[in-house]
Amino acid sequence: MAESKIDKNKIPELLKAVSADYTLYGPKDEAGIVAMGRINSVEELMLDYRNSTISAKELFLPRAEVVYEFDGQKFVDDKLSDEKRVIFGMRPCDCRALALLDRNFDTDQVKDPFYITRRQNTIVVALACNQPASSCFCTVTGGDPFGQEGADVLLGDIGDSLLAKAVTPKGKDFLASYSKFFLRQGSGNWDKQAKEARNKIKTELNIENIKSCLDDRFENDVWKTVSLKCLGCGACSYLCPTCYCFDLVDEKTSTGVKKVRTWDCCMFPLFTKHASGHNPRDVNSARLRQKIMHKFSYYMERYGVNGCVGCGRCVRRCPVNLDIRGVLEQLMAAPNIATEK
Amino acid sequence: MKNPYRPILTKIEKVTVENEAKDLKTFQLVFCNEEEANDFRFQCGQFAELTVLGVGECPIGIASSPMDKAFLEFTVKRYPDGLVTNALHNCRLGDKIGVRGPLGNSFPMEKMEGKNVVFVGGGFAFTTLRSTIKYMLHEDNRSKFGNLTLVYGARSPGELLYKEQLKEWEALNDIETHITVDKGDENWKGKEGFVPAVLDQVAPSPNNAVVLVCGPPIMLKFTLPVLTKLGFGSGEIVTSLEMRMKCGIGLCGRCNIGSKYVCRDGPVFTFEQLQALPAEM
Known part of the structure; x- marks a missing residue:
């Protein structure tokens, strides 16, 4: 052009x-x-x-x-x-x-x-x-x-x-x-x-095989290790330009109601909690796993690309300095041994 | 562009209390608008989001048959912590309920044509199986399917859903019914025993057959080995899953198991498909 x-x-x-x-x-x-x-x-x-x-x-x-x-x-x-x-x-x-x-x-x-x-x-x-x-x-x-x-x-x-x-x-x-x-x-x-x-981009990380690597390590103690210091605060999701999960909430008006869509976050325990009390992602490590897997495995599977653009906001703003690049490195370095349930 | 978040309005026509604990009610809903009624075409196994306006939505399987054109039925369990299920249970005849759907995939209706169908149900997870049985027994459809066998159980006689309907089916020659309860009472004359054990005794043939299994996780856990023993392949064992949902259309990001959204890719999965997904249910 x-x-x-x-x-x-x-x-x-x-x-x-x-x-x-x-x-x-x-x-x-x-x-x-x-x-x-x-x-x-x-x-x-x-x-x-x-x-x-x-x-x-x-x-x-x-x-x-x-x-x-x-x-x-x-x-x-x-x-x-x-x-x-x-x-x-x-x-x-x-x-x-x-x-x-x-x-x-x-x-x-x-x-x-x-x-x-x-x-x-x-x-x-x-x-x-x-x-x-x-x-x-x-x-x-x-x-x-x-x-x-x-x-x-x-x-x-x-x-x-x-x-x-x-x-x-x-x-x-x-x-x-x-x-x-x-x-x-x-x-x-x-x-x-x-x-x-x-x-000028100094991050040296090769994530070419990240999807299969993560898929192989779904059941792996490494998730517990990488999530140890995560507070589950969701700051990363709110700042992330590709996190789109949302909630739908009813609000009453003077004569009726309106349905409001609000940002939501997979790091919150209530995100997946059933009315019965059952929660398929009941621990923080399962929720961090969801967040990482969504971006680097599930997104890839559904749309053929990974769901992260590498803007670095989550790295800069995490209150406990949990660096997603380090997390990916740790995951890829973890031995491919499924944890017995 | 159609707004996928907006429900259509229905009115509560009839409420049936299904069980002794009174925490299961079947709501018969009629459409407020004829055009919307005609547009609402669903298949057995699909669900809808029910809205109590001002409270919220919850995903519920459609329990009526697609052949029932005048109304929709939903059987809803009230949970102490369930905002919407409590509100629904407090609704009265004539109250307006929003319905958004039909959503999700369905039981493999075409695949089941010409085949014998075995239904294995437990407790209140029997709703979409009931829809399917009603549909298959309808005179317009009956000839498309082979032998129908039902094994259905609940904790006690009072917890069985659709009691009148079960009696009707038992009186028919068209479907072989085996109703069981974990523990009977003085009036109970039927079978006693858990669903997997009864299924083992009934021993339906896997030849040219598909089995639809819907029940609590514990029932599924013990039913699958029985079906495998009977010779059913994992691709012929079909089940339906539940998850917390909001949008119901695969956008809001919460009901996934691995890369599959229960709302859009499910709720119906074969056992074979489930085996390929991570264990996160």
Whole structure:
């Protein structure tokens, strides 16, 4: 696709023009952390950030949203978001996470209208990653600091300006609409930049055979070892851009009820507890196993890819420094001996 | 796009208290909207999410037959800690109940055509088996299936589900019934003994046969070796699982065993399929 670049001085003008046509979202400071939030004035947008503390997941799967309302007599028409949005400056790992979420919420069998509408109404402008953190491991899980999966437009920072390329037809239209801010350019020097960024990811971990390795070790004491210090707090799931498990909760209104979908987490004991009291995952090690197996075995089995994008948020924010990379290493190193039940 | 979370409305037409402990009730629900009634087509073994509006949802197997077009039946066990099952048990005739479904796969109805079918049921896990027996005994369907044999048991005579129906079936020549209780009372004239033991005595032939087994885990544990001994292959032994569920459509992430979602890939699995899954039930 055609490539172009934009002088960094022009970015405020571009963002103002975009804000006139779309609701603009992007990385901003929210009480000391970087969140993907609504940009009310273009000065708020931060483009010199490493990665957002909180992922962009909540822009597609809000922490809580009404999935239907019953007014006491009848169901109220669904309130699907009609907001036309541009998310500007999302990191490639989070873009790739959207491509993974699509596999769950937009399938041949089941379509989630709330998620799909938001995806359709959003243009994702990704910003490639020049400064991966020491906790980043996107290249381990199949991603890339300059990856474009899940994005509509990819931008790359080359100092005074940003390179831009369209990834999807939607992205091409976007760049065409705002072409006056961009200079045409034959071919940007993406490869060199991308290689440099890739080399900055120091995590050395090969998870090529992770699925069969985990499947072989389902019944293994190593799960008890790796889960010993896990508090089961669920911070990792809430920050994870690909964790999508949810709960459905009834709330009463003045005349009727509404059903609210909220984030949930497989690390919580009640997640799987039956009304009878029986719980198939009644210990923390079984729950951590579920979390790891879901991402690196079950996701692979259902969709042919693993369900982790290597953004490193769970590594950075775990209150007891449980590092998923270390956990995977320990699991792969464990002797393949099933534990007697 | 259809909203997969929104139920359709039904009204409680009839409530039957099924057991002496009074914690099992069968709810007969009629659709509030004729069009929705016509659209609700299900197969034996499927389930639905029942909504008590303002309280929550719970997944329950459909106990009525697909041939019963005018209503749906669900037999619900009330658990002391079960928010929704308690609310359901407190509902009255005429109350509105939301139904979302049909959900999940079904018993292998096509595969069973031309074959003998053995039903092995225990306690209140008998609901979707009852749906299947009713369906197969229906005059429009009976000729499609071979001999039908039922072994059904409960703890005591008072805990047997669908007592009137069981009497009707016993009076028919169309299905061989063996009803047993763990321990009888002074009025009980039927069999005494656990389901696996009775099944062993009845010894149904595995030739050209499929067996549907639904019961508590302890019954399944002792039934499987009996079936294996009788010569049933693990692909011909079919069961139905329960799990805590929310969405019922494979999205919310909680009812999986390994990579399989009980709600979408199940609830019906063959024993062969279960053997390939991790032991996490």
